[in-house]
Amino acid sequence: MPIEITVDLYLLAINEVSEAKETLKTTAFLRVVWNDAFLQWDPTNYGGIKRAFWLQGDVWKPDIALKNSNLDYKELGVQTLNIINSNDGNISWYPFHVFESTCTIDIKYFPFDYQTCYLKFQAWSYWKSETICSTLITIFALSLLRMSSFDETVAKPRVLVCFMRCLKCKSCHKGPSDTPKRVTRTSDESSTSDVEYSWTEVVNFLDVVLFVIFACIHVGSALGCFLPAQLHL
Structure with a gap:
């Protein structure tokens, strides 16, 4: 069965915009939520525990990467970062990162120009045409x-x-x-x-x-x- 994954981006800071390199450096973290049927349990059988914390490397997680990265592709988060697992199988993961992405910059109307930059995330190993x-x-x-x-x-x-x-x-x-x-x-x-x-x-x-x-x-x-x-x- 396909797993529905919700991804939200929380921007903390815009560190640098390079017009010459056409890059954008930001500090942000993601909120990634999905449900894992293999990580469900009945709290009454485990002392009333309704929430557990696991290292992000100890459970399955989506291999999300920044598609338009200007640097090497790296795993999100760090190995010591925990994920939150509820007894109903819902999992929340909050990986933080300093992203450096490509951004096409048009300075035709400088200094009154407006720039739009995108952070494009995707599951790196599996495309939609392939979970089809x-x-x-x-x-x-x-x-x-x-x-x-x-x-x-x-x-x-x-x-x-x-x-x-x-x-x-x-x-x-x-x-x-x-x-x-x-x-x-x-x-x-x-x-x-x-x-x-x-x-x-x-x-x-x-x-x-x-x-x-x-x-x-x-x-x-x-x-x-x-x-x-x-x-x-």
Whole structure:
């Protein structure tokens, strides 16, 4: 299940604005809140304790980083910083940092100019397209596992059979082994129908198709990240 994370920025000071370097240095801290289902407990079983404090390195936390940082990317907070864990699984984390970010500065109307600078934070390891591609992969994997247990009495979707027939060119290349099998059902079930493929063949076919699709997605996303970077070198 995806974890919803709330991030708020509390600005403490603007330390420096460099027009020549086009950088902004600030002192601030974040308020990061999420819920961890694995860190829940019943206070009645633990002496009425409703809140616990853990070192930030001892529990899972989002790997949030400043996307438009002008310096090396560093972990937020320090190892001795505690996070606050409530018994309902809600976790609050307040990492502090001195941020140096890039900022495009336009001094055309100096000294009456106004500048707008952004601090852009993101989860560094996982992009939204990726808590989505991973979810789809899991759903399809579970669906294929379920379908592999079906026997021939379970009807196959006609759209899927037609799709397989088109891609495999079954209608164009019929051989002796292409003789359709018939499954006779009792009167209280669906009427007799022709079965061209077994469920094992269907699962194997979908496995290959989905593998190709997700491989193309990952390769395309990787090229989309690295090619623009190479062009700017």
